[in-house]
Structures are given as structure tokens and as C-alpha cells.
Amino acid sequence: MSEAIDHTHNPRARSWVQSANSPNTEFPIQNLPLGVFEHGQSPKGRIGVAIGDQVLDIAAALDKGLLPELAEFKAELHMSALNALMTHGRRATRALRHAVFGLLQEGSGHEALALTCLLPMRELRMQVPAHIGDFTDFFTSIHHARRTGELSRPDMPVAANFRHMPIGYHGRASSVVQSGVPCIRPRGQATPSSAAAVAAQEYLPTQALDFELEVGCLIGKGNALGSTVPIDEAEDHMFGLCLVNDWSARDIQGWESYPLGPFLAKSFMTTVSPWLVTLEALAPFRVAAPARTPEDPPLPPVLTSAKHAAVGAISISLEVLLQTAVMREQGLEPVVLTSPQFSEQYWTLTQMLTHHASNGCNLRTGDLLSSGTVSGVERENSGCMVELTTLGKEPLRLPSGETRPFLEDGDVVWLRGVCRRDGYQSIGFGECMGQIKEGR
Amino acid sequence: MSEAIDHTHNPRARSWVQSANSPNTEFPIQNLPLGVFEHGQSPKGRIGVAIGDQVLDIAAALDKGLLPELAEFKAELHMSALNALMTHGRRATRALRHAVFGLLQEGSGHEALALTCLLPMRELRMQVPAHIGDFTDFFTSIHHARRTGELSRPDMPVAANFRHMPIGYHGRASSVVQSGVPCIRPRGQATPSSAAAVAAQEYLPTQALDFELEVGCLIGKGNALGSTVPIDEAEDHMFGLCLVNDWSARDIQGWESYPLGPFLAKSFMTTVSPWLVTLEALAPFRVAAPARTPEDPPLPPVLTSAKHAAVGAISISLEVLLQTAVMREQGLEPVVLTSPQFSEQYWTLTQMLTHHASNGCNLRTGDLLSSGTVSGVERENSGCMVELTTLGKEPLRLPSGETRPFLEDGDVVWLRGVCRRDGYQSIGFGECMGQIKEGR
Numbered sequence: 031m032s033e034a035i036d037h038t039h040n041p042r043a044r045s046w047v048q049s050a051n052s053p054n055t056e057f058p059i060q061n062l063p064l065g066v067f068e069h070g071q072s073p074k075g076r077i078g079v080a081i082g083d084q085v086l087d088i089a090a091a092l093d094k095g096l097l098p099e100l101a102e103f104k105a106e107l108h109m110s111a112l113n114a115l116m117t118h119g120r121r122a123t124r125a126l127r128h129a130v131f132g133l134l135q136e137g138s139g140h141e142a143l144a145l146t147c148l149l150p151m152r153e154l155r156m157q158v159p160a161h162i163g164d165f166t167d168f169f170t171s172i173h174h175a176r177r178t179g180e181l182s183r184p185d186m187p188v189a190a191n192f193r194h195m196p197i198g199y200h201g202r203a204s205s206v207v208q209s210g211v212p213c214i215r216p217r218g219q220a221t222p223s224s225a226a227a228v229a230a231q232e233y234l235p236t237q238a239l240d241f242e243l244e245v246g247c248l249i250g251k252g253n254a255l256g257s258t259v260p261i262d263e264a265e266d267h268m269f270g271l272c273l274v275n276d277w278s279a280r281d282i283q284g285w286e287s288y289p290l291g292p293f294l295a296k297s298f299m300t301t302v303s304p305w306l307v308t309l310e311a312l313a314p315f316r317v318a319a320p321a322r323t324p325e326d327p328p329l330p331p332v333l334t335s336a337k338h339a340a341v342g343a344i345s346i347s348l349e350v351l352l353q354t355a356v357m358r359e360q361g362l363e364p365v366v367l368t369s370p371q372f373s374e375q376y377w378t379l380t381q382m383l384t385h386h387a388s389n390g391c392n393l394r395t396g397d398l399l400s401s402g403t404v405s406g407v408e409r410e411n412s413g414c415m416v417e418l419t420t421l422g423k424e425p426l427r428l429p430s431g432e433t434r435p436f437l438e439d440g441d442v443v444w445l446r447g448v449c450r451r452d453g454y455q456s457i458g459f460g461e462c463m464g465q466i467k468e469g470r
Numbered sequence: 471m472s473e474a475i476d477h478t479h480n481p482r483a484r485s486w487v488q489s490a491n492s493p494n495t496e497f498p499i500q501n502l503p504l505g506v507f508e509h510g511q512s513p514k515g516r517i518g519v520a521i522g523d524q525v526l527d528i529a530a531a532l533d534k535g536l537l538p539e540l541a542e543f544k545a546e547l548h549m550s551a552l553n554a555l556m557t558h559g560r561r562a563t564r565a566l567r568h569a570v571f572g573l574l575q576e577g578s579g580h581e582a583l584a585l586t587c588l589l590p591m592r593e594l595r596m597q598v599p600a601h602i603g604d605f606t607d608f609f610t611s612i613h614h615a616r617r618t619g620e621l622s623r624p625d626m627p628v629a630a631n632f633r634h635m636p637i638g639y640h641g642r643a644s645s646v647v648q649s650g651v652p653c654i655r656p657r658g659q660a661t662p663s664s665a666a667a668v669a670a671q672e673y674l675p676t677q678a679l680d681f682e683l684e685v686g687c688l689i690g691k692g693n694a695l696g697s698t699v700p701i702d703e704a705e706d707h708m709f710g711l712c713l714v715n716d717w718s719a720r721d722i723q724g725w726e727s728y729p730l731g732p733f734l735a736k737s738f739m740t741t742v743s744p745w746l747v748t749l750e751a752l753a754p755f756r757v758a759a760p761a762r763t764p765e766d767p768p769l770p771p772v773l774t775s776a777k778h779a780a781v782g783a784i785s786i787s788l789e790v791l792l793q794t795a796v797m798r799e800q801g802l803e804p805v806v807l808t809s810p811q812f813s814e815q816y817w818t819l820t821q822m823l824t825h826h827a828s829n830g831c832n833l834r835t836g837d838l839l840s841s842g843t844v845s846g847v848e849r850e851n852s853g854c855m856v857e858l859t860t861l862g863k864e865p866l867r868l869p870s871g872e873t874r875p876f877l878e879d880g881d882v883v884w885l886r887g888v889c890r891r892d893g894y895q896s897i898g899f900g901e902c903m904g905q906i907k908e909g910r
Contacts, residue, residue, distance in 0.1 A: 163603075164644050169730055189728050194671045195659055199730035200640035200737070204604050204832045205695055214696040216829035219635055219770070231634045231770040233828050255645055255739070256654040256909075282829070288629050289619075290609055290639035291731025294829040297640070299695070330659070330671040388673050389656035389722070390909065391737040392644045469696075469830065 035313050038062075038131045041455040045134045046141045047148065049082030056448065056458025057081055062130050063305035063460070064123075064270060066111060067154040075110035075157050079130050080305055080460070083151050086130065090147040096140055099129040112160040112248075112306070113396045116269045119251035123269065123308040156304030158208050159272075160248055160396040165201040165300065166386060167244070167276060167400045170377040171370075174405035177417045193326050195333070196377035196385050198402075201276070202297035206398065209303055209462050213277050215239055215439065215469040216298035220281035235469050236279035238422060239437040243350050243413035243445055244274040245372050246400040247379045248306060255392040261335050264383040267393065270306030271344070271379075273445040273462040274400045277301065280416055280436070302398070303445065303462035311457055315449040316341035317373050319381075332388060333381045342380050346372035346447045346459075348404055350413070355440030356430045364444060365429055370406040370413055372447070439468045475753050478502075478567055481895040484576045487588065489522030496888065496898025497522055502570050503745035503900070504563075504710065506551060507594040515550035515597050519570050520745055520900070523591050526570065530587040536580055539569040552600045552688075552746070553836045556709045559691035563709065563748040596744030598648045599712075600688055600836040605641040605740065606826060607684070607716060607840045610817040611810075614845035617857045633766050635773070636817035636825050638842075641716070642737035646838065649743055649902050653717050655679055655879065655909040656738040660721035675909050676719035678862060679877040683790050683853035683885055684714040685812050686840040687819045688746060695832040701775050704823040707833065710746030711784070711819075713885045713902040714840045717741070720856055720876070742838070743885065743902035751897055755889040756781040757813050759821075772828060773821045782820050786812035786887045786899075788844055790853070795880035796870045804884060805869055810846040810853055812887070879908045 037043070038060065044051050045059040057063065057080040066075040067085060078085040089108045091097050100107060103122055106114040115122050133144055169175060172188060179187030191197060215235050222228040250269030253259050259267060276296060283295030319342035322329065348371065353364035377385075382399055393399075403413040412418045415436055419425050422435030437443065443466075447459035477483070478500065484491050485499040497503065497520040506515040507525060518525040529548045531537050540547060543562055546554040555562050573584055609615060612628060619627030631637060655675050662668040690709030693699050699707060716736060723735030759782035762769065788811065793804035817825075822839055833839075843853040852858045855876055859865050862875030877883065883906075887899035 164642060166733075191659075191725055191728065194662075194668075195726070197726065197730055198733050200642055200733065202604060202640055202831060203643070204834050204837070207695070214830055217698075218829050219631075222634075228634075228767050230768055233770065233772050255647070258657075258910075279829070285631055286635070286637065287729070287731075288631065289727070289731070290637055291727075291729070293606075293638050293640065294826070294831065297826075297831040298829040327668050328670055330673065332673050386734070386737075389658050389719070389734040389738040390654055391642060391734065394644050397644070470698075 038127055039314050039454060041453060044136045045081060046136050046138065047082045047084055047134060049084065052082065055082050056460055058455045058457065059131060059134055060455040061307065061311050061457035062127055063307045063311065064112060064159065065304045065306065066157045066159045068157060069149055069154055077107055077109065077112060080151065081134055084148040085151050085154055086134065087147045087149060091133065091144065094143055094147065096133055096144055096147065097129045100125060116160060116248065116250045116395045119269065120266055120309065123310055127308060127310045156208055158206060158302060159304060159306050162203045162206050162398045163394045163396050165203040165206055165398045166198050167201040167402055168196050168198040168382050169402040170196050170375045170382065171403055171405045172376040173407050174403040174413065174417065177405065177409065177412065181421050194330065196382045198382065198386065199291045201300065205297055206300045206302060209301055211301065211464060212467040213299050213464045214467050216279055217469055218279060218282035218294050219285055221285040236281055237436065238280035239466060240278045240280055240415045241350060241437065241443045242276040242278055242403045243348055243368070243370070244276055244400045244402060244404060245346060245447065246272050246274040246302060246398050249393045249395055249397040252394045253387055253392055256390040258390060259384050259387040261333060261338050261380060261384045264380045265309060267383060268309055268379065270308045271312065272306055273303040273447050273459050275301040275443065275445050275462050275464060276400065301462055301464045303460050305460045307457065307459055312344055312449065314451055314454045315345045317343045317345045319343050319378050320374065320376060333384060338380055342378045343373040345451065346449050348372055349446040351444040351446065353442045354428060354430060354432055354438065356432055357428065360430055362429050367418060367426065368411050368413060370404045370411040372404055374406055375401055375404060437466050439466050441466045478571045479754050479894060481893065485521060485574045486576050486578065486581045487522045487524055487574060489524065492522065495522050496900055498895045498897065499571060499574055500895040501747065501751050501897035502567055503747045503751065504552060504599065505744045505746065506597045506599045508597060509589055509594050517547055517549065517552060520591065521574055524588040525591050525594055526574065527587045527589060531573065531584065534583055534587065536573055536584055536587065537569045540565060556600060556690045556835045559709065560706055560749065563750055567748060567750045596648055598646060598742060599744060599746050602643045602646050602838045603834045603836050605643040605646055605838045606638050607641040607842055608636050608638040608822050609842040610636050610815045610822065611843055611845045612816040613847050614843045614853060614857065617845065617849065617852065621861050634770065636822045638822065638826065639731045641740065645737055646740045646742060649741055651741065651904060652907040653739050653904045654907050656719055657909055658719060658722035658734050659725055661725040676721055677876065678720035679906060680718045680720055680855045681790060681877065681883045682716040682718055682843045683788055684716055684840045684842060684844060685786060685887065686712050686714040686742060686838050689833045689835055689837040692834045693827050693832055696830040698830060699824050699827040701773060701778050701820060701824045704820045705749060707823060708749055708819065710748045711752065712746055713743040713887050713899050715741040715883065715885050715902050715904060716840065741902055741904045743900050745900045747897065747899055752784055752889065754891055754894045755785045757783045757785045759783050759818050760814065760816060773824060778820055782818045783813040785891065786889050788812055789886040791884040791886065793882045794868060794870060794872055794878065796872055797868065800870055802869050807858060807866065808851050808853060810844045810851040812844055814846055815841055815844060877906050879906050881906045
């Protein structure tokens, strides 16, 4: 299940792209994530690999004969979305990783020609890297479940089903957007606060706009309708990971969610980071799936295996940063709001995928599975403002002197993620950013 | 908002396709629904219009110069899904209706050539007529809400939010299939019935497999992310209607749904009927939106208008039929289980669409919005078995002597829908069929 750690993970490997050797880069030669960019006047997306502060234009490199090992994927690599490549699954990411590593490492012998295929990342407009068919959002942090549950069901904050399976629900695929797209404050109905409000329910701008810090996985190889995916095969269906901000309107959510779950409280927008970090790049950062405690029921046999127990989780240090309009005016840097660790989720992405297909549901290439809010055991490492501010009752205090029960217009939110391990080069996910804009 | 009733609705209009003049046909010349078929060895879908027991191959008719009025849509009409045509919205369906009506009516003068573009419906394999981006399922029968609510919350069966807005949730688009695809009994977790079941939760075949009788709408023209759709413009975004069977596993649903709603209880499969009945064809069957009673809060201003109040609902007589394997062996005809009327839903499709976009959510061409279970005021007109059998406690008694708390392997379920009005030709939706198969 877990990818072998090979020479492409050697922390001493260096690239002739000097910015990739900086200790602060998120994109050293050990990472090589895939994305889709637009450049200049052309609106046609192109597949790229991030390296330092540059992007390798894969189709250009192929056309110049630089990646002969990838000839069999030539048509797929000339597409403007990753889906065609992704249908080949892990075989494609492995081949791509090794070929691009060979081209970009120091002394590859092709620097001069390859240099003509590099574009400065800051000049590119990154896109959602694949056509997303279905978006499924899970609910897999027990700390998030407990803290949000305490607000509505203090007697039993964690529901009876939580420890038996990864709870999930269908999200909205149409409004999944790339990093940088403004988040327009949605309107909607909230729980009526008075008889007058009951009498003529209005659709007002949400007063409880929140972020949700999540980690998503895009499906590579799909499974047929009616088939299931055993847990030790699940990772063959996972193509790469990204960060996901599942923006949420908590007042709309509180009113609409019974009995069918969140709907318009979420569907106005979801932001994804542009780079897909492959399972191959993540190999050194695999850790044991969370141990069960005496409080937990035994794992369902469908959701466990020896391999999964050993390396089913992924260690990613996550962060959310916030900068308000006043902070920008005052020249204040964005402030870190929270720093949870992804490996502490109660359920792994692998378990989510196997559970998702357990009823025969077909997962298609490009589908997005997301973890749900990633929250640590301590409240200060919560992945959303509902928890950080106890549903707005204890507002955040910012360096500008401002307070925030929830997000305000002009606020900019960034998600970040970095994988670190002693003896290995750190790799990052790039940024997942959005600014709140007033609605019409 | 409502389409004008014009000569294409004249009940005396007849077609030179004789089967279209039969009193029992669902597809008289006043209907002309759109679908996508495969024929013979070719797996490539083609756009067709149903007429009697025949289908007009639209691309063939265009190629033979028979539909010159549709020249501007020529490329779209040669596609193998309806999406490209649907982006043009109601303008396309109006043009198509009038052109095809002119060609197929008695005395059109093109019978000989047009006859070469007809194919017998029974020889065709019908497909899902459009690529469905997102599938949204609603919950808009107050009788369904009340009867299912009584099972879990007898003190307050209809939730506080129900009368304020159409409650909905995101469904699974990947597993929406055409009529005739077998429904493979899904496995999953159910509420553990014993300490042993808690200790090792298994994924067993559902013991509570149900149908849900629904009416769906496919989106024609989309709306941009961040924009809304006023109620008097909502029907400009509706392309056509179909029948939807949202198969459900009630034991899985009962265990997984708190707090995020149904997930694997639904995502294993949803069946749609092959023919899209256009809003134009439905014009004579528009009726007043349901009147509010003194029990109801006033309608939110966003969800009402004078036009909507007058003709916002659609009169469709619905039916579910069942035939078991034993009934087939005994030569017994399928039995009608229920006959609700679609116009009695508490919320209209128009209101669902406007509510869906009220938060700025972008609806895309081809998206499916479905009504949720259509159930009448009397229990015998319920649109699912949970209601008909009170969660299996009062099993259906069949003419074969069998009983059914829920569906069994071998059972075949059909949904039917017909629009009837004095002075007008009746039009039908065709069938939405599926047979239950044992899972692996």
C-alpha cells in the first residue's frame, strides 16, 4: 500500500533550479506536485510540475524530447486538466515523478533546454487541477465532533455512529474553485429570532461566515458501479492530496440541516489549493493509523488491515492564517490562528475511500474526497471558527486590536500544509487562499 | 413564466406516425420529449424525440434537410448528450418543439423522407440524456415529512424549518443511471442490534431496500457563481422533467445520517427515466402553487410571486408498480402500489431552483434537481415503502400471496407519470424501471 521510499526522497538530492534548494521552499525536488496553469493571453490550461519558484511546462518538455520515458502518456499530458492522466492511476504518477526528477536534478545534462520549459510561478494563474465529478466531504476529527457536538448535544457530543465508520455527506462540486477566487458572503435563511422573523423569513447575508481547514484527495483510477474497494487497494485509487477550505455559513447551517444535513450553508463555495501532492511524494510521511483506545469499539474488519494500521495515516502540519483589512493597513503580517496535525484524525483518507465504495458507489477519476475539519485535541488547534470562538461567543483577538467572532468582509484566509520528518526534506502544499467580499 | 399554450397543444393535432394517435400512447405529437439513444452496434449516443412507438433521429433529420429551422443548433444536435443544446435553454426547446411538430404532423408533406429517420423505440438502448454535474435531492412533500417524522419524532414530526424553505441535500451524481440498469442490493453498516454487533461492525446486505418516487428537473441555462435566480426567472433555467427513483437503504440511512444526512444509504444508485418532457409540453398542465393554510407561516418573499402562485405547480399523476419473481412465474401483472399527484408537493420545482441559487451557488447545465419523495395526504398514496409499510411493520400484501416489508431480490419496480387535463391530449414520461439483484 505504502509507496517505497527511493532515491527521489534522498534529502541530499538537489536541483539545478536553485530556488528549489532553498531551505524555505515548499517545492524541493523531493515534492514535484502536479497542477494546471494558464499563462499570458492563453486561457487554455497546461499541466505543470512545481519546482522551487518555477513551474515546469510538461507538454513543452515533452515536445522538446526531454521526457522520453513519458511517451505513453503524451496525449494525456497535453490536456488542460489532469483527468486523462489520472485514469492511469499510480502508474502515471510514479513514471512522472521519476522522469521529472531525472530531468530537474543537478547534473541531468539537459539544463539549457529544460530551462526554456520553466515559467515563474508568480506569473501563472493556477486552476482547479482536474474536473471534479463529485465532491464528498467527511467528518473525521473526533475533537471537532466533540467540540461542535458540545454546542448542541452536551449530554452526548460525539454521536453513537462516529467511532464505527467515517461519517460523510455529499458536497457541491460546481462551486469548487481555485485558490484566490473571492468568497462572496452568501445570503440565506437563519433560525428565526422573533415572531416577526417567522412571519416573513428573509434571505439575509450570513452573520456567521467560517472557514474549515481540510485535506482533500483526488481520485485517480475509478471503480465500477456495484464494486467495492478493499482497504489494501484503496491507495491505488488515490492520485494526490490538496488543501481544502470548505467555507461555511453557520447560521444558515443551524437552520437548514435537520434532517438532511448541510446544504446551502456550504454550497456557495469551496476552495482547493492548486498543487496535487502525490502519494509517492508523501511516502516518507506515512505514520501509523491512530491507535484505538478502550473507549473505542473494535475497528470494523472492512476498515482495517495490518498495512493500514502501520502506515495508514499521513503526517501533515497544517495552519490557518488570517489578515484583516485593518491589519493590512497597519502593515501587520497575517496571524496564525491554528496549527493542527492531520495524522490525528480519527479516520484516514484510506478508510474514507473504502467506506465510500462499500455500498458499490462508483468513484470516478477526479472525484474529490475531503477529510472534514481537521482539529487537534486542544481547542486552540481547531480547524474552524465555531470551535476557536465557541460559536462566536469568545471572539478571536487580533494583533490589530480587532476581534472576530466570525469572518468579516475584507478578511483574507490562507490554509497551509507542510510535511516534515527528521532526515527528510520537507515538502509543502502551496497555499489555499480566499478573501471575503460583500455580497450583492 | 408559464409557456403560452399554442397550436402544438391542440388536442386535435394528429401525426402521420399512426402509433402517436393511439389513445394509450404516452408520446402523442403534443409531447415530443427529448432523449439520447444508442442503436445497433454503435455505442455513440444520438439525440432523439419520442413519437408514438417510434423515435425521430434528430441528427439524421437535420442531415436530410428536414429541420431547416434548427440550423443554428446543428452542432449541438449532433452531440451524444443534450448538454450543448441545453445551454441555449428554453429558446432551444421552443424552436425544437415547433420544428419537430411541423415535420411530424399530418400533412407535413415530408412523410417519406422523415420516415427514413424513424427508429422503433423497442430497438433502442436509452441513455441518461445529459451529463449530470451535480444531483440535488429535495424533501418537499409535507405528507412524506409528517409520516416519516412520526416514526422518529412523534412529538414534532414536521421539523420547524420545513414550512419556511424547500429542504434539500446534495446527492451523488456518479451513480445516476438510466432506466433498466439493475439495482444491486448494497452492503453497509446498520444500527448495531446487540453488543456483539457493536464489537465488530460488519457491512451486511441491506434488509430495508426501498424506492423513492420523485420528479426531477434538468437545468438548461446555468447561473454564474455568486449570482441568484429570481423566482420569475427560475423557469428559464429549467430544461425538462423526468422521473427519478432514488433507491434507499433505510437501515443504513438510520445509522449513518446523524448529523450530516443520508450518504451511502442513497449513493449506490439513482435511476432516471430516459425522456425529458420539456416545460413547453407541460404548459397545459400548470396549476396553482399549493395554497398556504393558517398553520403555515407566510411565504418568504424570495419564494413567491403572483405568477408563481397562479401557475407554479405542475399536475402529474404518478404511479409506482411492482412485480415480484413469483408474480412473473404466476403470470400476474405488475401491481400498482401508490398513485400520488405531483401538484400536491408543498414546494414547487421553481421554488427549489430559486432557493438552491439563493446563496450564490452556481447551477450548471445538466444538473439534476429532484423533488424528493412524492407522497399524497393519504398513506396509501405514499411514494416509498417506509410510509406504505410503516418502516416494514405492516408489510404490503401482494396478489401472489407474498408480503413485502421492503424490496426483495428479483423485484422489479416501475415509476410512471402522466399529465391529464380535460380538453387536452394526455402526455406521459415513459418508464423508470429497475430490478433488484443480489449483491456480491
